[in-house]
Amino acid sequence: MTRDYLSINRDVWDADAGNWVDFAKGHWSLESPKWGTWGNPDEGLNLLPADMKGMDAVELGCGTGYVSYWMTRRGARVTGIDISAAQLATARQLATDHKAAITFIEGNAEATGLPDASFDFAVSEYGASIWCRPDRWLPEAWRLLRPGGRLVFLGNHPLSLICSPFDGSPADRTLHRPYRDMWGADWTEVEFEPTGVCFNLTMSAWMDLFTDIGFHVTKYQELYAPEWALGTRAAIPADWAKDYPVEHVWHLAKPEWRL
Numbered sequence: 001m002t003r004d005y006l007s008i009n010r011d012v013w014d015a016d017a018g019n020w021v022d023f024a025k026g027h028w029s030l031e032s033p034k035w036g037t038w039g040n041p042d043e044g045l046n047l048l049p050a051d052m053k054g055m056d057a058v059e060l061g062c063g064t065g066y067v068s069y070w071m072t073r074r075g076a077r078v079t080g081i082d083i084s085a086a087q088l089a090t091a092r093q094l095a096t097d098h099k100a101a102i103t104f105i106e107g108n109a110e111a112t113g114l115p116d117a118s119f120d121f122a123v124s125e126y127g128a129s130i131w132c133r134p135d136r137w138l139p140e141a142w143r144l145l146r147p148g149g150r151l152v153f154l155g156n157h158p159l160s161l162i163c164s165p166f167d168g169s170p171a172d173r174t175l176h177r178p179y180r181d182m183w184g185a186d187w188t189e190v191e192f193e194p195t196g197v198c199f200n201l202t203m204s205a206w207m208d209l210f211t212d213i214g215f216h217v218t219k220y221q222e223l224y225a226p227e228w229a230l231g232t233r234a235a236i237p238a239d240w241a242k243d244y245p246v247e248h249v250w251h252l253a254k255p256e257w258r259l
């Protein structure tokens, strides 16, 4: 993975942005959040604080901005950052349509240029959480958070990567890839549905990284496809995702003080 993943991923998302406009419109119009590829309802998951009045929140890799909007509706002052100008164009248009005051910034979530300790809450749903190097974006999230601040991020479960064939065809019940030393995958030249460069870690490597940075884990959730799910989404068949965790969510806290 020595290629320039940042420009690869930016180009992938600039080219793909038009395909996400309808999805984005639907998500901006939801009454209650739905998360991830299979639209798991927020009830019981609670990825966002119920009341965000007075909070400064940042979405890292905000894409079309619907998570930012959900936080605005809960009372937060929200900044969304994304590397793709085309994705941000959708986000800005929808913010205008919904009369939402959200600051959208074009930039790299691994190095935002935003001030230290300027946010109470940070979130990423399939943004920095999978498209950025964990050893770069997590320290950046830490830097942006105030002491006592929280970070919640959702991405692919490591098991879904292990079960994904190297040619990009849908996941199955075979262990195609080693778990040991997991670092992610380059999907740019696969036979089926090529895309960008994604990152993921083993569970112990995630935990080591959080500990090294100083984050405390407050909750860890594994998500499955709901019972009604059919077909294949993002190269994962629904039947697979009903039996195995397809996504995971980390809830982290930046403690008020550190030894």
Ligand SMILES: C[S@@+](CC[C@H](N)C(=O)[O-])C[C@H]1O[C@@H](n2cnc3c(N)ncnc32)[C@H](O)[C@@H]1O
Pocket: 006, 009, 010, 013, 014, 024, 060, 061, 062, 063, 064, 065, 066, 067, 081, 082, 083, 084, 087, 107, 108, 109, 110, 125, 126, 127, 128, 131, 132
């Ligand atoms: C699947 S979207 C997720 C965002 C949002 N949940 C959505 O679905 O619109 C992934 C986003 O991550 C962004 N992204 C990829 N690499 C990034 C980086 N280094 N910094 C900021 N954003 C990045 C892409 O441009 C894309 O808009």
